[in-house]
Amino acid sequence: MYSEGLLRTASNADIDAEELAKKAETTGNTAFTSNLAAEINQKWEQAKGAKIEIEQRLLRSYRQRKSEYDPEDLSIIREQGGSEVFMSITSVKCRTIEAALKDILIPESEKAWGIKPTPIPNLKEDVEEMARAVVEKEIAEMEAQAPEQLAGLTSEAIKERIEQLAFEFTERTRKDAAEKTERQETYLEDIMVQGDFEQAKRLFIKDMATYPAAFLKGPIIRKRTELAWQEQEDGQAFPVPVEGLKREFVRVSPFNIYPSPGSTSLDDGYLIERVKLRRKDLLACVGAPGFKIPAIMAVLAEYGEGGLKNWLWTDQEMSTLQDRPQENLDSAAIIEAILFMGDISGKTLLEWGMDKKEIEKPNAEYSVSAWLIGRWVVCLRFNVHPLSKRGYYSASFEENNDSIWGVSPPEIIRDCQKLCNNSARAIANNQNIASGPQVEVHKDRIEPGEDIENIYPWKIWRTKSDEQGHGRQAVYFYQPNPMTDSLMRTYEFFVRQAGDQLGIPAFEHGSTETKGAGETARGLQMLMQASSKIIKNAVRNTDKGIIEPCVAETWLHLVLTDENMPDCGDIKIVAKASEYIIAMEQIQLLRRDWLAITNNPTDMAIIGIRGRAEVLRETAKLLKMDVDSIIPGAEQVQQIEQAQQEAAAKEEQQQEEEHNANISG
Helix, strand or coil, rough: CCCEECCECHHHHHHHHHHHHHHHHHCHHHHCCHHHHHHHHHHHHHHHHCHHHHHHHHHHHHHCCCCCCCCCHHHHHHHCCCCCCCCCCHHHHHHHHHHHHHHHHCCCCCCCCCECCCCCCHHHHHHHHHHHHHHHHHHHHHHHHCCCHHCCHHHHHHHHHHHHHHHHHHHHHHHHHHHHHHHHHHHHHHHHHHCHHHHHHHHHHHCCCCCEEEEEEEEEEEEEEEEEEEEECCCCCCEEEEEEEEEEEEEECCHCCCCCCCCCCCCCCEEEEEEEEEHHHHHHHHCCCCEEEEHHHHHHHCCCCCEECCCCCCCHHHHCCCCCCHHHHHHCCEEEEEEEEEEHHHHHHHHHHCCCCHHCCCCEEEEEEEEEEECCCEEECCCCCCCCCCCCCECCCCCCCCCCCEEEEEHHHHHHHHHHHHHHHHHHHHHHCCCCCCEEHHHHHHHHCCCCCCCCCCHHHHHHCCCCCCCCEEEEEEEECCCHHHHHHHHHHHHHHHHHHCCCCHHHCCCCCCCCHHHHHHHHHHHHHHHHHHHHHHHHHHHHHHHHHHHHHHHHHHHHCCCCCCCCEEEEEEEEHHHHHCCHHHHHHHHHHHHCCCCCCCHHHHHHCCCHHHHHHHHHCCCCCHHHHHCCHHHHHHHHHHHHHHHHHHHHHHHHHHHHHHHHH
């Protein structure tokens, strides 16, 4: 909506919005300011109060990574005077952790997860029943066509035939399941790529390397406008903006997550997310399931121009630290919403206006998600997940079993960082003091007008004689002792301690100054393997806390809601980062060694061409080669193996004939 001079111009949507807002105002504010809104607001206040200490930890971790002192520490340093240098040890370590996690969790040519079929329930009983039915049919046909053969049919032969068929059915079933799973994995990967899962994971990793916990949510359904190629009347295709629903994955800032005070996981108790919206975001929700149009318009009428900001004590400092110091001057007003997920009594839901048909038991608790903006509940939905999960996931660099919040990398090395800063400030201060002499002057022996505070080379000091006759100098020079060497040794010790405590030694981020075992190639390799264990542990935390549950929930969401999802039975999500990608190089080396060791007649007689072809096939996959064009298929390998056996048998027969001919001759 805009105006030019005396002419006011408005779109149909703006006019409708104004009419609905006026209607909402005339119906009275009590229509949507309910007990539900009061209950959500009460829990919001509880969650805010319980998170104050966590917010202090978040801020300290962020400042430390950004190489800035906490305000109380900086105040003490300035009282003492001298240098305010901050050594960026934490920043280097955090960037190294971030790079290492990205290399493992976001590989260029692999995805960090996969799907594999689970063992089919009652597989043994099913296939045996199928095999027994086939054998009974075969016996019936034999009885009808060649009854004389039944006389030689023993129970052992029947049992062997049933076992043979059961094995064939089992292999066929597993092969079918693997093919269906592969189709599902391809479809699921496409959904997650379109939903920006990798980008959300990239932002999540940065948080994980900085804060006590990092968060990701998804899949969430959002209305998006994207370009799509459409064929025009002239037969040419052009990109056209198309509006549609899209499944997305989003990183959630640790500052915007508020668990219930006693919760130990994101699905325990209630959970609140602080969400920032624009006016257009709210208008886009009109017509979406669960959103109340009168409530949305009332919010826009009340906060559409000036916005709504739930100011917290962390906001101003974080906007400054994150290089948004003028955030409060944004002309496009931000409207904050409280996204609540938890249990609400049926009675409260009925009072708010929920349909009685949906609330069978008023005294029962119902898992819902609700949007509270100011005093208005603009959206209320039931949580339709079969297990009432909320689609939020978290992981920490160092986990705490009894809390959502773990320990951040900056917190692990905080003491070392402080001691390194102390040493660095002492070095800077000592260098300033020891860079020139300290001077003692008897002022009563200095000629009037002499500048005693300005010292320069070849300066002549005009002084008076010593009237007391002690023969003392009028000007004394003292050279303070430099303490740089001892302070540097202290600094270097705590730098190494920081690397040891965090599991990120100096050589991990490019430093060539290694001593002891690190001076040899073999020793350096051993040190790198030992140091990578902590990174591997962080990767496992991400696998179990983020990748596996997020992919599994996306799979379940597609199975329940997407008719295009390929059919498949039970599956298991496998996070391959900690189990597969990390060990890729080691597996490759072991396979090469295995191929070299088994390349002899004795081992080849055991594993055969078929076994060797399988190892070559897997090795070629790791090398990103076109496997099918290099390694023959199973049928071709079988033909080659059969041809070799026939050639060997023919050669053996020929040798035997020649041997017999020699004897007879």
